[in-house]
Amino acid sequence: MTSSGPDLSVQVAGIAMQNPVMSASGTFGYGMEYEEYLDLSELGAIVTKAVTLEPREGNPPPRVRETPAGMLNAIGLQNPGARAFIDEKLPQLREFGVPVIVNISGRSVKEFAQLARMLTVDGVDALELNVSCPNVEDEGMHFGVDCSSTGELARAVVDSTDLPVIVKLSPNVTDIREIAVAAAEAGAHALSLINTLLGMSIDIDTRRPHLGNVTGGLSGPAIRPVAVRMVHEVAREVDLPIIGMGGIMSARDAIEFMLAGASAVAVGTANFVEPATMRDVIRGIADYCRRHDVARVAELTGALRID
Amino acid sequence: MPRAVAHLKRRETVGPGHYLLHLACPEIAASAQPGQFIHLRVGDGTDPLLRRPFSVMLTNPDEDDVQVLVRTVGRGTELIADHEEGKQYDLLGPLGHGWPKPGPGEDIMLVAGGVGVAPLIFLADSLRTVEDRPYVRAIFGGADQDALVCWTEFASRCEEFTAVTEDGSAGETGLVTDVLVPEIERDRPQRAYACGPDAMLAVVAEICAGAGIPLHVSMEQWMGCGVGACLGCAIPAAEGGYVRVCTEGPVFDADQIDWERMNER
Numbered sequence: 001m002t003s004s005g006p007d008l009s010v011q012v013a014g015i016a017m018q019n020p021v022m023s024a025s026g027t028f029g030y031g032m033e034y035e036e037y038l039d040l041s042e043l044g045a046i047v048t049k050a051v052t053l054e055p056r057e058g059n060p061p062p063r064v065r066e067t068p069a070g071m072l073n074a075i076g077l078q079n080p081g082a083r084a085f086i087d088e089k090l091p092q093l094r095e096f097g098v099p100v101i102v103n104i105s106g107r108s109v110k111e112f113a114q115l116a117r118m119l120t121v122d123g124v125d126a127l128e129l130n131v132s133c134p135n136v137e138d139e140g141m142h143f144g145v146d147c148s149s150t151g152e153l154a155r156a157v158v159d160s161t162d163l164p165v166i167v168k169l170s171p172n173v174t175d176i177r178e179i180a181v182a183a184a185e186a187g188a189h190a191l192s193l194i195n196t197l198l199g200m201s202i203d204i205d206t207r208r209p210h211l212g213n214v215t216g217g218l219s220g221p222a223i224r225p226v227a228v229r230m231v232h233e234v235a236r237e238v239d240l241p242i243i244g245m246g247g248i249m250s251a252r253d254a255i256e257f258m259l260a261g262a263s264a265v266a267v268g269t270a271n272f273v274e275p276a277t278m279r280d281v282i283r284g285i286a287d288y289c290r291r292h293d294v295a296r297v298a299e300l301t302g303a304l305r306i307d
Numbered sequence: 308m309p310r311a312v313a314h315l316k317r318r319e320t321v322g323p324g325h326y327l328l329h330l331a332c333p334e335i336a337a338s339a340q341p342g343q344f345i346h347l348r349v350g351d352g353t354d355p356l357l358r359r360p361f362s363v364m365l366t367n368p369d370e371d372d373v374q375v376l377v378r379t380v381g382r383g384t385e386l387i388a389d390h391e392e393g394k395q396y397d398l399l400g401p402l403g404h405g406w407p408k409p410g411p412g413e414d415i416m417l418v419a420g421g422v423g424v425a426p427l428i429f430l431a432d433s434l435r436t437v438e439d440r441p442y443v444r445a446i447f448g449g450a451d452q453d454a455l456v457c458w459t460e461f462a463s464r465c466e467e468f469t470a471v472t473e474d475g476s477a478g479e480t481g482l483v484t485d486v487l488v489p490e491i492e493r494d495r496p497q498r499a500y501a502c503g504p505d506a507m508l509a510v511v512a513e514i515c516a517g518a519g520i521p522l523h524v525s526m527e528q529w530m531g532c533g534v535g536a537c538l539g540c541a542i543p544a545a546e547g548g549y550v551r552v553c554t555e556g557p558v559f560d561a562d563q564i565d566w567e568r569m570n571e572r
Binding site: 220269 | 309310348354356382397536537538540543571
């Protein structure tokens with residue numbers, strides 16, 4: 001970028017990012033999988049696939065199913081466990097020179113706290129709490145749909161680490177603002193939203209669910225208007241930086257989220273469709289800023305006009 | 308970078324609901340190995356959203372030609388069936404691990420079910436030019452005559468060829484596996500390769516394991532990213548847990564797969 005170009009850098013909960021575009025957890029592996037398709041050092045940050053205390057096998061297939069302008073997934077948090085992540089994945093992730101945000105998921109408050117302590121190591125820049133995975137019974141979802149447990153969990157993690165703590169909110173609630181407030185009061189440093197919407201699809205010939213797990217999380221452009229609305233609602237209610245996500249396919253979509261109140265955005269399902277989406281989103285945001293005389297991209301956050 | 312743009316040169320109808328795409332794509336024509344796949348973006352918009360994986364059936368590097376066999380099963384493949392000459396496809400590939408090569412002069416058996424024939428045609432084709440060429444026998448099965456797509460392309464690349472249909476409309480009557488058992492007993496092949504429906508592959512795996520014949524299988528699964536990130540295409544592994552069709556596969560040694568869990572659905 002030339003010195004006269006727009007300033008794309010943002011600060012989210014003390015994490016300095018060269019631009020506001022990061023990967024959404026679970027859609028980008030541990031980064032390396034996409035190394036051949038785009039320059040990872042250009043990203044704002046990398047958010048990893050969920051890490052759990054012990055390795056997880058994940059759910060039986062089929063794990064994914066396309067739906068109109070979206071997809072259902074029920075991967076089931078398959079991952080090699082925190083120890084293997086730290087030893088094998090983290091050293092490679094650090095080499096890209098961008099902030100690394102580790103998504104963590106646990107079965108109990110204690111397990112989340114233990115994970116937070118384990119992952120408070122050099123090379124990890126923040127933790128994202130997966131309090132809202134829809135595909136694992138008695139896991140995050142259990143926390144993420146209830147104010148007091150979200151608060152308890154966030155507080156336990158904040159007390160276990162000096163890293164910034166981002167709470168990832170579930171859309172599968174009556175009022176997402178209540179959960180957001182609970183996370184904020186517990187000391188969370190940022191919020192990310194939204195996780196996938198719980199969904200289901202059925203093969204009418206076999207009369208069986210398409211997914212091995214019966215239900216799954218819906219992502220992709222189909223959920224974008226819901227996500228934008230929720231970012232808007234939460235931004236008006238809570239004074240914490242928001243990482244907005246849900247069906248972002250282009251710079252246009254990313255800017256929508258920022259105008260609604262997001263300080264940064266995450267690209268998820270679009271990575272599967274076009275591996276270089278994040279690069280294009282970053283460039284498109286810069287173009288938009290030039291066209292609209294926006295000197296700093298941070299000015300877009302919450303710049304929605306409602307008469 | 309494993310990605311390219313392909314142009315549709317010609318779409319040939321090779322059976323009811325079956326199409327052979329002739330693509331112009333120098334990168335894939337030059338680099339695809341038998342058993343590898345390409346991950347094709349079917350539309351430009353958001354519906355259909357995901358790419359579609361297809362095995363490469365044949366390549367001709369001298370003419371930048373890539374052939375892909377498509378069976379219409381849903382929205383993505385139905386759209387392909389309507390695409391006109393000149394249509395451009397963005398694709399990732401070649402992706403995944405292809406077939407291990409047979410040993411010099413080995414007797415091998417290829418077992419194909421329906422459109423599963425595609426990667427086996429590529430394998431048989433690639434063996435025609437090797438030194439000390441293996442002796443290739445093939446069995447090709449399907450529900451009926453119409454399911455035996457591209458059978459001449461397959462048969463012409465094998466020394467011995469048996470067709471079998473469930474309704475007897477072509478070749479012998481029965482299942483692939485009904486023919487496989489006596490052929491294995493008679494010919495004692497040293498190695499086998501198979502691609503087709505999961506249920507067929509599970510029985511072929513059992514037969515080959517019983518006969519002590521190493522078997523390589525090409526697996527199919529609903530797929531997200533195609534590059535190993537989403538873990539969407541995982542199938543049960545014999546050693547526990549799951550393996551990714553896109554990355555560890557699509558070709559596996561049959562004993563890497565947990566066929567019992569595979570058949571639970």
